[in-house]
Structure formats: C-alpha cells, structure tokens
Amino acid sequence: MYDITIIGAGPAGATLARLLGSKYKVLVLDRRELISPREGSFEKCCGGLIAPDAQRMLGKLGLGVPGEVLVGPQLFTVRTIDVQNKMERYYQRHYINIDREKFDSWLVSLIPSTVDIRCGVLFKSYEMDGRKIDISFQFDGKRYTEKTKFLVGADGANSLLRRQLTGSTFQKTYITVQEWFSVKQNQPYYSAIFDNDISDFYSWSIPKDNFLIVGAAITPKENVSRKFDLLKKRMINLGFELNESNKKNGAFLLRPQNAKQIFIGRDNVLLIGEAAGWISPTSAEGLSYAFRSAIALADSIDANSESPISEYHKNTKGLRLNIFQKNLKSPFMYNTLIRKMVMKSGLSSMSIRK
Template sequence: MYDLIVVGAGPAGATLARLAGARLRTLLVDRRTGACELGPRGAKCCGGLLAPDAQRALAALGLGLPGDALVGPQLFAVRAIDVASGRERHYPRSYLNVDRGRFDAWLRALVPPEVEVRMGVRAVALRDEGTAIAVELWGPRGPCVERARLVVGADGAGSRVRRLAFPRTPEPTTYVAIQEWFEARSADPCYTALFDAAATDFYGWAIPKADRLVIGAALPQGGDAPARFARIVAALEGAGVRHGRTLGREGTLLHRPAPAELLCGGGRVALAGEAAGFVSPSSAEGVSFALRSAAALAEALEPGLDGWFARYRARTAGLRRAIRWKSWKSPALYVPLVRRAILASGVGAMAVGESPRATPARLAALARAPR
C-alpha cells in the first residue's frame, strides 16, 4: 500500500511528488504519455507563458529553468486590444516563454527515484475502505487497483478525483479553452490579449512560439464555442496578427473560480492546483498556484498524514487571499465600460514604436457583426 497516490503529473502533482516522495511511499500517475512535441499534440492546452508570479514560485522552490524548456521570443509586453472600442495599449510585463511539454517533463525529471511514476494511466474510480482509499486505474496494461492512505487530485479543471470524492460540492465556473497552432508569418514580440464581449466574457490571446503562432480563447461552454473562437481569430487578424496555415487545434477545460468555490479536500482525499480551484480568475494563470499549493501540501504532510487537512488549509490561506484579490480586480478587465476607460486613460501603458496597431475600422466592423 502507498502513503500517497498523486493523480496528475503536471506542475502541482510533479512538485508534490518531488517534495514528499522521499519521505512517503508515493505513486504518481498521469493520463498523458509524456510526449514533448511543441504544438497541439505535445502537452496540455496552455499558452505556455510563465508570469512573474510563476517565476517567483520557482525561485521560492530553489529552481532555475533549464534552457531547453524555453522557446523564443521572450516577451516583455502585453498588447491589450478592446474590439468594441477599437482601442489598444501596450503594457510592460515580463514573461518567460516556454515549451509547456518540456517544462512539465523537466518537473517530472526532478521527482526522486523512490517515487513510482506511471504515464498513460487514468484514475477511473475511488473507493473508501476505511483505513485506505482504493483507486481503480486504467492504463496500457489494463485495469488495476492500488491503495493509499491519502489520494491527491492534481488533475486540473474538471478533476475526476474531485468529482468522485466530493460529488455534492459544486465545481468552479468552467470554461472551454480552445487553442489553434499556426505557421507564423511574422514575429510580433508581445503577448496579445484580446477582449470581445460578443465572443466571450473572458479573453482571447495570441503568443509567438519559435516559428509558430498559438491563438487561443477561454469561452463559455456550449455548442457555439467553435464559432466564438473563429470570431476571436478574425478579430486578431483585424488587429494585424498574421498567421499561416493551421497546424492543429486542441482544447481543455478551464476554471474561473470564486473564492467560495475553492476546495482543499477532506478525509483521505486532498486537492491541489486547479483541481482545488487554485487558478487566477482574472488571467487564468495557474502555474504559480499549482507550485505554491503543492509546496503547501508537502509542508502539511511533513509531520505525518494525521491532521493534514488543518495544516494544508492554514498553509493555503495566502492562495485564497490572492484569488479573492484577483476576483475583485476582474471588473477592471472584464466590465466593458471600465476596460474602455482604462485603455483610454493610458495609465501604466508604454509607447511602442513600429508595432502593428489595431485597425479601428476593421475592429468596429467586427463589433457590429451579428452575435
């Protein structure tokens, strides 16, 4: 029997296994195969930018990012575009542009050899046996059942562990994220964030990745999501974001939590990262929350598994405060009148020479398009 079964080998699960695996008998499983190909088949559907919060979280863990996890160009500005008003501004912000597949693989490579790692394996059922949790796993060798004193769901938005262990607890508001990879026609060295209330009450993005361009959007769930995504792509084209032929499309679920929707777990099941709801409701940034929640859970487990929940809850108080603050900040980005006033003011913006500008006439035409 294991002390820990960690479901999900992304930043939260791999970090927890690294920090706790030398002390506790640990099994780490992930449904992905671990392929490291840049593009729609290479990793989780993710823009692959490490924001300053994520950089600070890596520093706090004593980690330095290897060069082969980076992909050019490195980005030092956000280009914010509002379709309804036709306004745009550039804001200084420093990101690390990473290959998400290689980033995750690097974190898994740091897991100590004492930890058993199984890739291409899904957790499909949980059963509380009193002194342990039985986990039914499906993988390349067929089904099996493993037992642990504590199961950790680090399996992201739509977490199966969360749904199985806490079926009566509502999940955070969930969006579908769609990304499409294109051949890049030109390198626009900034992170473009596009706001179009006719397509989504969240946002769309464009990020250069070496000789490719990834365009994505967080969209309300529903059958019209592909049409909404097409509108985002067209709006970015109207703003001068050029791309070549498509290389593939990917999608995933994405949480946008309210503070009351966070859930650390209970009993013999803990939750970390986005499975717990730890993700920014204003930007959808999740890597910093994944790393910090994993570190908090590892610290909570140091004295032993008894009493883990109270210690974990106490150590994630700062994460809950951060999400509460970002929930309060969201109206500045997502209430159209407020956003328009901020862009019009130019507060915090910078001048950028010879960068592509939004074409007001084309954006205005998109804003008048049927909804």
C-alpha cells in the same frame, strides 16, 4: 501500500512528488507520457508563459528553467486590444516563453528516483476501505488497483477526483481552444483581446518560435467553434497573419469567482492545483497557484496524522486571500466601461517605437 498517491504529474503533482518523495512512499499516476514523450501523445493545452508570480515560485523552489525548455521570443510586452471600445495599449510585463510539454517533463525529471511514477495510466476511481483508500486505474486496456493512505488529486481543471468527491462540476468553467498557425515573422508581444461577442473572459495570441498560437476561453453553453471562427475573422481584420493552421487543441479552464468555490478535499483525499480551483480569475495564470498549493500541502502532510486537511486549509489562507483580491480587481479588466476609463487614462501603458 503507498503513503501518498498523486493523480496527475502536471506542475502541481510533480512539485508535490518532488517535495515529499524522499520522505514517504509515493506513487504518481499520469495519463500523459511525461518520461518518454511520444509523437502524437496527449498534450496539455496551455499558453506556456511563465508569469512573474510563477517565476517567483520557481525561485522559491530553488529552480531555474533549463534552456531546452525555452522557446522564442522572450516577451516583455502585452498588447491589449479592446474590440468594443476600439482601443489598444501596450503594457510592460516579463514572461518566460516555454514549450509546456518540455517544461512538465523537466519538472517530472526532478522527482526523486524513490518515487514510483507510472505514465500512460488513466485513474478511474477510488473507494474508502477503513483508513486506507483503494484506487483503480487503467493501463494498456487492463485494470489495476493499489492501496494508499493519502490520495491527492492534481488532475487539473476537469479533475475526475474532484467530481467523484463532490458529485458536481466547478461553477464557472470555460472551454478553451488554441490553434497553432505557421508564421514567417513572429510578433514580439503577447496579445490579450477583450471582445464581448466572443467571451466575458478573454482571447489571446502568443508567439512560439515559428508559430503563432491563437486562443480563447469561451463559455461552454455558447457555440464554441462559431465564436472561435469569429475571433479569427476579427484578428485577421486587425492584421494578424492566420493562414496555415498546424494544430488545434482544447481544454477546460476554471475561473473561481470567490474563495468559497475552492475545494481542497475531504479527510485523506486532497486536491491541489487547478483540480482544487487554484487559478487566477483575472489572467488564467495557473502555474504559480499549482506550485503554491503543492508547497502548502507538502508542508501539511504528516504520515502519522489522521488527515492534513485542517493544516492544508491553514497553509492556503494566503492563496484564498489572493483569489479574493484578484476578484476585486476583475471589474477593472472585464467591465467594458471601467476598462475604457483605465485604458483611456494610459496609466502604466507604454508607447512602442518600431
């Protein structure tokens, strides 16, 4: 029997496994091939930008990002485009631009060798058996089971474990689409596009070596592909070069509107990272929250205790306050009138000399 089974080896799951792997008997399951990635295998749809908060967390974890994970260009500027207000501003912001798949594989490579990591495995369900938990998963078309004391869902925005625990989906969920275009010359900035006709959240472009990623977070009830086509049309009108499409993928994205929407689990089934709802409601930055919640749970688990839930709740007080504060800031970014006033003031913006 395992002490801890972690579903998902993304940034949250891999970090928890790294922090607890030498202390406890740990099993990690992921449907992705993160140990020996294969061409065409399932990829996490992500912008792959490490924002300052996540950089700080990597520092706290004693980590520096290896060169082979980086892609160019490194970015120091956000170009903010407000379509309805017909305004544009540049703001200074330091991002580390990465290949997200390589980043996740690197985090998995840091997990101690004592941890049992199984990739290409799909978690299916769990059942309580007294104080133990029976988990069921699928590999190569066959069903397998294991027993564990604690079960951790680090399975991202569309967490099956959260849905099985709560019986419902997250309150504010978006469908994100990202399309990769080949470009001859890339842009030296990340752009954030606010356009009420596309989304009440935002759209973006991110340069990645010889590609430009165009992405948007769109409400599922709307016609997602029509909205995404409209975004591309508007971006071409703004001068973006979107000729040769290379790939397109999508993912769910959560947006917690208040800290009460975060669900950290029940008894000895716990949730970390975006599975719990830990993500910025203003920028959709999720890496720092994945690291912070993994550390908070690692500090709460004691194999001899019945459940770490109250300790984990206590250790995530700061994260809940952070979600509350971000929601207070939200109207300054997402209310068209207030955003117009902020952008018009030019506060913290900079001019670009070419």
